[in-house]
Every structure is written in structure tokens, then in C-alpha cells.
Ligand SMILES: Nc1ncnc2c1ncn2[C@@H]1O[C@H](COP(=O)(O)O)[C@@H](OP(=O)(O)O)[C@H]1O
């Protein structure tokens with residue numbers, strides 16, 4: 036399962052493989068974000084300080100530990116050299132920026148994923164305010180569902196309109212929260228059973244969470260059932276489904292019939 040965040044920043048694990056490095060990077064940036072949250076800033080200033088501090092730290096650490104690799108970050112310029120590389124780190128230094136700026140909310144995350152030769156191969160999602168990091172270094176085990184009715188995680192600030200119909204069809208309930216990573220990990224943690232999103236998102240919002248979800252044995256796809264593809268020229272990746280495998284058929288069938296616009 037996830038690792039407890041230590042109180043003090045831990046040094047890079049010696050000779051770390053990509054999985055362990057992803058976990059350490061996400062945890063380390065999360066530690067930095069907890070410090071930024073203590074600096075007395077509010078609102079826009081806090082959001083900007085968090086985005087910037089986590090991005091700069093991740094860029095510095097990736098340049099130190101994986102100097103030959105390309106990086107795609109939400110907060111950086113998109114260097115298209117990544118399209119010619121076989122190793123690309125896809126990072127969202129602070130996912131759920133809005134919730135980060137509303138302490139003591141816990142629903143924000145740091146995402147670090149590695150794309151290699153066509154697909155995601157490693158990933159980590161740190162939930163700094165919860166004190167846990169979930170990663171492919173130590174694939175999480177999803178507990179059996181603790182609820183009888185499926186719980187569907189949706190965006191707190193922009194829940195897609197189609198989710199009411201989907202939830203009614205499943206006989207379930209919606210659970211609103213911030214951050215794409217926090218919502219994906221809510222499925223891993225058995226806080227919810229599915230996360231369904233459409234209407235807008237980018238590769239960095241889902242890459243690391245999807246890598247962890249796949250390692251945990253969850254179902255992941257685009258909302259039309261097609262595969263999620265990363266390190267594309269256009270990094271807009273507007274929709275996804277992450278769910279317990281036993282729910283995927285019903286969710287996809289409902290959406291195919293009723294649409295998601
Ligand atoms: N319609 C949309 N268009 C673009 N990005 C979206 C979006 N809906 C959600 N996102 C992004 O997905 C992440 C989770 O959103 P939400 O909390 O609403 O579920 C946020 O990332 P950031 O916080 O990294 O910007 C948010 O910007």
C-alpha cells in the first residue's frame with residue numbers, strides 16, 4: 036500500500052529504479068507543498084506559489100536523477116522533442132490547485148508518471164495532506180467494495196452533466212471531490228468505486244493516477260472505451276473512466292447509449 040510521508044524530506048533512494056524514483060519525486064514535491072501551505076499565503080498567491088515550487092523542484096530533481104529523459108509538465112513549456120524520445124516523464128506538480136488553496140482540504144495531489152516506448156510504465160501519486168504516496172513501486176491492493184451501491188467520484192467544481200443519469204442507472208451515488216489524482220486514488224482506496232470524467236483534462240491530470248490504477252488492477256479507458264494514450268502531440272485528453280473491473284461493462288454500455296455531451 037502507500038507509504039507514510041516522513042516528517043523530514045528523505046534522500047533519494049540509492050540506485051532507485053524508475054518506480055521508486057517516481058514515488059520519491061512525488062513524495063518530495065508533496066513535502067515541499069506542505070511547507071508552502073504554511074507560509075501564510077492565500078488564494079491566487081498560494082495557488083501560484085504551490086504550482087511554481089513543486090514544478091521547479093521536480094524539474095531540478097529529474098534533471099539530476101534522469102538527465103537524458105524528456106519531461107512534460109503542466110507548469111512548463113511543452114518541448115516537442117519529447118515526441119522523438121522513448122522516455123518521457125509526465126508530471127502534474129500540483130493537481131487540485133483549487134483545493135490546495137483551501138486548507139485544511141486534503142483533496143490535492145502530486146503526479147509523476149513515466150511514459151516509455153508507447154505507454155505508461157511507472158507512476159506515483161502523492162496525497163501529501165493525507166500522508167500517503169501510492170505508486171507502481173509497491174502496487175496497491177484494492178480492498179473488496181465496502182458499499183453495496185456504487186459510489187461515483189466526480190469533480191467538485193465541474194461535475195459533468197451526464198453523471199446524474201449514470202448514477203441513477205447504476206443505482207449508486209455521487210461523491211464530489213477535487214483533483215483527478217485524488218479521485219482515481221479514491222477508487223484504489225475503496226472510498227469510491229469509479230471515477231468518470233468528460234469535458235476537459237490534459238495528459239498530466241491522469242497519467243500518473245492511471246499508471247497506479249492499472250498496477251492495482253483497476254479498469255482504465257477513455258469514455259468511449261478506447262485506450263488512454265499518452266505523449267501525444269496534442270496533450271488534451273478530455274475524458275476517462277477508472278473503475279473496479281466489474282463495473283466497466285455497465286458504465287460503458289450506459290454511456291454508449293445515452294452519451295456524455
Ligand atoms: N473541463 C476541464 N478542462 C480542463 N481541465 C480540467 C477540466 N476539468 C478538470 N480539469 C483539470 O483536472 C484536474 C481535476 O479537476 P477537478 O478537481 O475539477 O476534478 C484539475 O487540474 P489542476 O488542478 O492541475 O489544474 C483541473 O484543471
Ligand SMILES: [Mg+2]
Pocket residue numbers: 109127129130131215239240
Ligand atoms: Mg491537474
